[in-house]
Amino acid sequence: MWRPVRRRFDIRAFGSNAYTSEGAGRRIVEEHVEGTGHEEVYLVVRGRARFTLDGEDVDAPAGTIVFIREPTVTRGAIAEEEDTVVLAVGGFAGRPFEVSAWESFFAAIPATREERWDDAIAIYEQALEEHGPHPAVLFNLSRVEARAGRRLEALTHLQEAARRDPSIAERARRTSDFVAIRREPGFPG
Secondary structure, rough: EEHHHHHHHOOOOOEEEEEOOOOOOOEEEEOOOOOOEEEEEEEEEEEEEEEEOOOOOEEEEEEOEEEEOOOOOOOEEEEOOOOEEEEEEOOOOOOOOOOOOOOHHHHHHHHOOOOOOOHHHHHHHHHHHHHHHHHHHHHHHHHHHHHHHHHHHHHHHHHHHHOOHHHHHHHHHOOOHHHOOOOOOOOOO
């Protein structure tokens, strides 16, 4: 489970998140490529994890530091023990840290799962204030607005997202969250 350390303490100098296991053999760090371009350090605080870096496994008992300089390395980890905790810290080489817009997606997951639409919408609206009209934030805002029954707002934000990133129109056609507005005039695609 993702724990938003940077967000919780409003850290502005570097990115920092903690991950806690939901059981041995379960994913603890999602498989991903670091699209922001920053370097990452993972510290196994408690338990044991098995990291996979571009298909190569790394055993990581408590106290192990895994450093990944190249953002293009596909990385992820599985908890090998109950109660495993991994701390991740990242930043950009040679330039100031900037809070990533993707963080709002992870922050909104609990509210979305619990169908607390107003809370999820507030998280995405705050992200828009901080990052401007970022296409991914607009897309995710429109998803929760559509599920909340805010059809006009959802359509407006989805149209703006697709204007800024045309690939979003295809994603919108495949996303079940938009069933309620898919037939509306002006739906991208």
